[in-house]
Amino acid sequence: MTTGTRILCLLMLSGTMGAQTQPPAAQKAAASGEPVTTLKVSTRMVAISAVVKSKAGTPQGGMTADDFVLKQDGKVQPIHYFSQGSELPLTFAVMVDTSGSQHTFISDETLASDVFFETMLDAKNDRAMLVQFDAAVTQLEGMTHSASDLRLALGRMASRPATAGRTRLYDAIYAVASGPMAKETGRKAMVILTDGGDNGSIRTLAEAVEQAQRADVQIYSVVYSAWNDLTGVSGRPPALDTGRSVLEKMSQDTGGHVFTVSRTMSLRDVFAAIGEDLRLEYELGYTPPEDTAPNSYHKLELKAKDKKLTVQARDGFFAHP
Numbered sequence: 001m002t003t004g005t006r007i008l009c010l011l012m013l014s015g016t017m018g019a020q021t022q023p024p025a026a027q028k029a030a031a032s033g034e035p036v037t038t039l040k041v042s043t044r045m046v047a048i049s050a051v052v053k054s055k056a057g058t059p060q061g062g063m064t065a066d067d068f069v070l071k072q073d074g075k076v077q078p079i080h081y082f083s084q085g086s087e088l089p090l091t092f093a094v095m096v097d098t099s100g101s102q103h104t105f106i107s108d109e110t111l112a113s114d115v116f117f118e119t120m121l122d123a124k125n126d127r128a129m130l131v132q133f134d135a136a137v138t139q140l141e142g143m144t145h146s147a148s149d150l151r152l153a154l155g156r157m158a159s160r161p162a163t164a165g166r167t168r169l170y171d172a173i174y175a176v177a178s179g180p181m182a183k184e185t186g187r188k189a190m191v192i193l194t195d196g197g198d199n200g201s202i203r204t205l206a207e208a209v210e211q212a213q214r215a216d217v218q219i220y221s222v223v224y225s226a227w228n229d230l231t232g233v234s235g236r237p238p239a240l241d242t243g244r245s246v247l248e249k250m251s252q253d254t255g256g257h258v259f260t261v262s263r264t265m266s267l268r269d270v271f272a273a274i275g276e277d278l279r280l281e282y283e284l285g286y287t288p289p290e291d292t293a294p295n296s297y298h299k300l301e302l303k304a305k306d307k308k309l310t311v312q313a314r315d316g317f318f319a320h321p
Contacts, residue, residue, distance in 0.1 A: 048284045050313040051277045059280040071301040081285030088186035089125035097194035099134040099167040110154045112267040117147045133172035166200030170208040177211035189218045195225040196243025209253050214318050218256040220274050221247035255314035292319050
């Protein structure tokens with residue numbers, strides 16, 4: 001893909017109304033003397049990240065736009081943009097619950113996250129950030145391509161003492177989606193390590209999900225709890241079942257997935273599965289009908305024509321203001 005084509009793709013996927021300035025990639029190319037193709041774009045295009053899986057749960061590659069059916073509010077819509085996700089930069093946030101109930105797992109989370117950062121930041125435009133949340137939401141490292149910087153940030157996370165009291169899961173999602181992620185283009189994901197419990201957030205679950213949908217961020221939830229067959233203990237507390245249902249809703253609504261760490265599936269196994277999803281996902285774009293009201297919510301339905309395949313994608317979007 002040429003520099004000009006990549007810039008055009010990013011502009012289309014960003015959904016920016018009447019963009020008048022060059023994106024950072026174009027500014028960098030111009031500074032180095034490389035030829036740059038720019039285009040002023042005015043579009044209401046909605047971007048959708050999708051993962052296609054077989055009955056066995058294996059991500060499916062080799063799909064084309066003609067293999068999908070896309071509907072907005074039950075009406076079929078033409079797909080105007082289609083790309084293999086790996087052609088676009090990847091931006092993701094690893095978000096770790098460091099409240100008292102999760103502090104036992106921080107050592108394992110640190111080691112596995114370190115490998116995940118090293119593995120996923122393979123292209124020069126890929127970037128990641130690290131956030132911890134407990135009674136506060138703390139950005140340990142901002143968006144960077146440096147796995148070394150993220151490793152140092154993981155060390156700072158492990159050195160913090162356990163905290164008791166609040167677990168501001170919804171506030172963390174809202175802050176990252178409406179802040180750093182809202183400014184990014186291309187593929188975007190949150191990987192959240194938690195037992196799913198929220199205690200003390202100012203924002204609600206609905207507000208957190210809305211911000212993730214507005215930023216087109218997929219939420220990958222990783223349930224990490226001593227009650228999830230890690231020790232053979234049975235009789236899960238009702239609160240943990242509620243937490244899992246919350247994580248399932250967040251992931252389903254945003255096109256992500258829920259994984260559970262257990263004796264048969266380590267955290268490294270989970271990270272490997274998430275990485276496979278992100279490497280083989282597709283990026284689709286379409287323009288909503290002219291009568292789509294600004295800021296209104298609309299249902300999305302993306303399916304494969306092959307009934308043996310399932311599509312993992314967000315199920316709604318908020319129209320641009």
